[in-house]
Amino acid sequence: MAFLRERLDNGLEVIAETSAHAVSTSVGFFVNTGSRDESDLLWGTSHFLEHMIFKGTESVSGDEINRRFDAMGASANAYTAEEDTVYYATVLPDRQADAVDLIARMMRPALREEDFSTEKLVILEEIRMYDDQPPFGADDQCRAAFFGDHPLARSVLGTVESITALPVEAMRDYHHRRYAPGTMVLAATGAVDFPALVADARRLCGGWESQPDTTRLRPDAPDRAARPGTTRIVRPSATLEYGVRMSPGPSERHADRFAAKLLAAVLGDSSGSRLYWALVDSGDAEQATLHHHEFLDAGLFVTQLSCDADAIDTQFERILEIYRDAATRGIAGPEFDQARNKLASRVVLAGERPRRRLFEVGGEWAHARTYRTVAETLGIVESLTRNDVQQVLERWRLDESASIVLAGPSGG
Amino acid sequence: MKQTLFSATLDNGITLLGEDLPDLESAAVAIHVPAGAVHDGPGRCGLATLAGELCLRGAGQRDSRRIVEDLENAGVQWAHSVSATHASFSGAMVARRLPDALPIFADIVRRPRLPPDEFDAARDMVLQGLAGTEDDPAHRTMLALRQIHFPAPWGMPAEGLAAEVERLSCADVRRFCSTHLLPAGSIIAVAGRIDWPDFVARCTRLFGDWRGDPPPPIAPGPRGPHSRHVPHDAQQTHVAIAWSQPPYRDDASHEATAALGILGGGSSSRLFTEVRERRGLCYTVSAGYQTHRDFAIAVCYAGTTAARAQETLDVILAEIERLPGTISAEELDRIKARAKSALVMQQESSAARAGSLGRQWYHLGEMRTLAEELARYDRLTVAAVEDWLAAQPPKDLSVVSLGHEALEVPRGVSA
Structure with a gap:
């Protein structure tokens, strides 16, 4: 390389x-x-x-x-x-x-x-x-x-x-x-x-003209939900109810970004996570995931839930309980290790394919003029500690200040 | 390109397949057991899928959580699926972790606990998935199309029918697993940075003493009606069309898939050009090929606003009808270039290669080298494709629409 x-x-x-x-x-x-x-x-x-x-x-x-x-x-x-x-x-x-x-x-x-x-x-x-x-x-x-x-x-x-x-x-x-x-x-x-x-x-x-002013709109991004609370979209013909919840998380320039992804994997990966075992494995929800989404100067933790319409409020309450439990009691060693192993494997396997690397390498350079080898990214993931994840839990309270939108047949 | 392929057969009928890709860091393995949905039985649509789900909920010494923990701690990106013909369990990982993954997969297919206290959750999980499918109009359209075009039970949805899944019991699953989770006809394919003799030795230890007689083959039943409208309350209407094609193992499948590619594969295809680029009728339009071992179909699909759905169907049907006798050398060259490029690029993914080896063995009873596959494309000529189209023009079309109103299918199109 x-x-x-x-x-x-x-x-x-x-x-x-x-x-x-x-x-x-x-x-x-x-x-x-x-x-x-x-x-x-x-x-x-x-x-x-x-x-x-x-x-x-x-x-x-x-x-x-x-x-x-x-x-x-x-x-x-x-x-x-x-x-x-x-x-x-x-x-x-x-x-x-x-x-x-x-x-x-x-x-x-x-x-x-x-x-x-x-x-x-x-x-x-x-x-x-x-x-x-x-x-x-x-x-x-x-x-x-x-x-x-x-x-x-x-x-x-x-x-x-x-x-x-x-x-x-x-x-x-x-x-x-x-x-x-x-x-x-x-x-x-x-x-x-x-x-x-x-x-x-x-x-x-080489002949493309430069432009004098190409700076983008950079007003300060909100560090909490601008309009917290729940909104509903009514779709009478839908079978399931779909919920999306967004709360603040680290931006792509924040030191917490990798630990945030590890936390999301522990709590809400599509398999083997706390949300998976509590809601999906039990057959209570079709989907219950948490992921971290980052922008230049803002970040989000995004929870996605789909389940029977009459259960959506109950299931969201269970999810919040899982977030509260993680915030107060932290995460355990084995689930931390499992998520870190999973992320490390993803880094290596994605690194094998030039097409996947293009988005990684091109995207990072376009945003931040930084470059990392697969080995360097792997090194970052492998050096994460439970303490790093604990800091994310404390800085970005998953159970507070969120916007929620529900869409489905219930209409509240 | 030099390629190192391996195969071996265990006494109990399991086929082992391998490809050494020493430049990769990873290895991928896929285990296919012929316990697919065609064996569901009348009134039990979804049984194989539910069985596949319950197999993951405890096997050998591991309970449900332990299976997932052990796989994920070994960094295995795992998946399972049930198709019409197979239950498949697969994983991609850093190559040195392959020996950790194999015993877990062996337990899942050989020693599933099928715990009664997990049965309700497993069934609810399958039902949640089916409810989600109800909200996916494109997926529902394709399910309806396969249901009317393929003979029963190949046209039945592998994921099940909710009303039938609700009636299944743990005893049904246990019976199904004891009669269908068997070695004969199973395929274990591995690709990546592998040590083939070591892999064979491990598989022999893990799977060699697995015994059982295969279930009797399933005979194809009757087909459904040839056109169907599914009422659905949404802005878009979805249209899908199918007609019969030679299966992958038939030598004519290359001519058939080349003709289909010209019709609707890629952005320079006729459907993309005429339906989307010229008329802006829809965002998604394509033609593809779906094959079982003994029969295959061509499938065209488009989704568009209700008011423009009839025009979309008419344009697609006109392009299908126009295909024989009009193929150009440039069009065929583009199909060859795309197919060859995709074949070569598979070499960068251990999972793609393991999947491909298993598919080839099931359909062809052999593994073709990349050079052989490329040569087959090189040999394709316009004359050969045209000869095939002249002998087998698209006919007896099945048409499905999903949306507010049924579309008009011209007389003579649908058998």
């Missing part, structure tokens, strides 16, 4: 983690933009733009993009989140240049009005698809309740109203401002020819 880095004159960072044994090459652009960088009028633009990037440039049509990715045998896709938009392709090593060429050209899209109108229909279908599925919008509404007026409150997809009203000019302006070389990282993992990657980046991206 080697980590390599180059910065182009216009500010674009090019990085790679090369692996001698890999049989594939993953490349991706990590753009520091997402729903937190939108205004109410631009709500959903980051994600809609991610779709439009696949509709072509001035010289390459959308159909041609699809054909070229398939012809190089690429596994290519993109995703948009609150703070990131990521485009990636995994190919066999002899296709690195093809993949880089295409994905780099895509970053300067034509954003044609006709494509915009057609793709708007697809986005509206995507919004309806998720709205028809568990947890029926409870996750988005819960984040909105937790973050209140902060930009992280905004859902990634936007709403039917915001997408319908969005003009193409607003997207073009957003793209111009946010897809600047200084807010983007070109990352590669696996069997990477780094000199070729840098040469291709210079040729394809």
Whole structure:
């Protein structure tokens, strides 16, 4: 493994983690933009733009993009989140240049009005698809309740109203401002020819203009739920009731972030955790999990529960009792060891696949300009102590100040 | 690419399969016992799934918690599932922990305690899963499609039917396990950084003295009606279409899956281009291939707003009809490139390779090397795919819609 880095004159960072044994090459652009960088009028633009990037440039049509990715045998896709938009392709090593060429050209899209109108229909279908599925919008509404007026409150997809009203000019302006070389990282993992990657980046991206001001909206994130309490979404045809609960946790810059993940594994992993044994193994809930979700300057502990509608309040009370018990009595040695072993194994197994490493390596560099080998991450996990987890329990009280949204047939 | 594959057969009929991937840190093992849902029996849909669940609730010297603790302390990322044909238990781990995992899996399949005091919780867990499925419209659509297209019992949902699961007893599960959790026909596949002789020796010790006669094979029963509407109150309508294909072990399956890939696999496929890119009719549209050992199907799926569902169905049907006689060399080349790339990249995942070895053995009775698989794709020609399509054009389509209103299925499409 080697980590390599180059910065182009216009500010674009090019990085790679090369692996001698890999049989594939993953490349991706990590753009520091997402729903937190939108205004109410631009709500959903980051994600809609991610779709439009696949509709072509001035010289390459959308159909041609699809054909070229398939012809190089690429596994290519993109995703948009609150703070990131990521485009990636995994190919066999002899296709690195093809993949880089295409994905780099895509970053300067034509954003044609006709494509915009057609793709708007697809986005509206995507919004309806998720709205028809568990947890029926409870996750988005819960984040909105937790973050209140902060930009992280905004859902990634936007709403039917915001997408319908969005003009193409607003997207073009957003793209111009946010897809600047200084807010983007070109990352590669696996069997990477780094000199070729840098040469291709210079040729394809070297002419991109830097933008004077690419700083993102950074109002202070709330350290407790802006709108605590319970909200209900009524879905008469749903079979189960779905609940999402968010309480504060460490951000990705906080020293507690790894211990927070270990705590979440002890209490609420999808197997072998306290929530699993109490609620899932007993057949009382379809799902009962806790995980830690981190942003640049905020963090969340997210509890997800699904069970019979008439039992949802009782089951949430049991979950809170488990959180209170952990806060007052701490966690035991064996369950700590089990969770740490589990996390360590996940680090090693995920580290074997260049595609998984791309998100890790590219994401960390895009956010914090830091790089860690798999061995270094493993070292961090293995050095965690029960005391670290105890500190998280004390600093981020899981049983206090939370927003809860329930969705299902009960309606309270 | 050089590949090191191994196989061995134990006296009791268990097949051991292995692939050495010395560049990986991990190893993955998957144990497939032919105790799948086709053996549920009439009125007991979900029995195999419930049995699989109860097997994890205590086996050998370990109780339910101890099984999970021991697996997770060894860093085993474990999973279990029950398909139509098999109960499968699998795990991926850092390679040196494989010897810790094997005895646990051996206990689960050979010495499940099937504790009566855990039975209600296990059944409730299965019922919770089924209730969750009710809220997943795409999944329900596919279940309905398989139910009307495959002959019984292959079309029945492996996860069960709630009304039938509720009637099952611990005695039913115990009877099922004693007659179906047996060595004959079982497959144990391992891949990653492995020591094959050591693996064979361990498996011989752990599984070699397992005895029992296999249950009689299940004969395919009648098929259901060929189109069905499932009423569902939501914004989107879901459409799924199936027709018969040669199974994976049939030599023609490569031609068949190539044609299907051109229709709806990948973002340059005809369905993605015509339904999503040109018309913006839906977010999800695809065509895929699902195979049992003796029969297989092509499946097209799309989910879209109710008002545009009929147009979506019409466009999909038109693309299916247009397929024979129109395949281009570029389209076939893209299918080959995607398939070959996916095959090579499997080498980076011990779990993917262990899964693939087991599937190949079950369907083909052999393991194909990567070179053989790649050569099969290289040999595919437009003429061969067209010849196959001319002889076997898509026909006798089964159509399922799930949503507010039934869609109109043109006469002559559905048998």
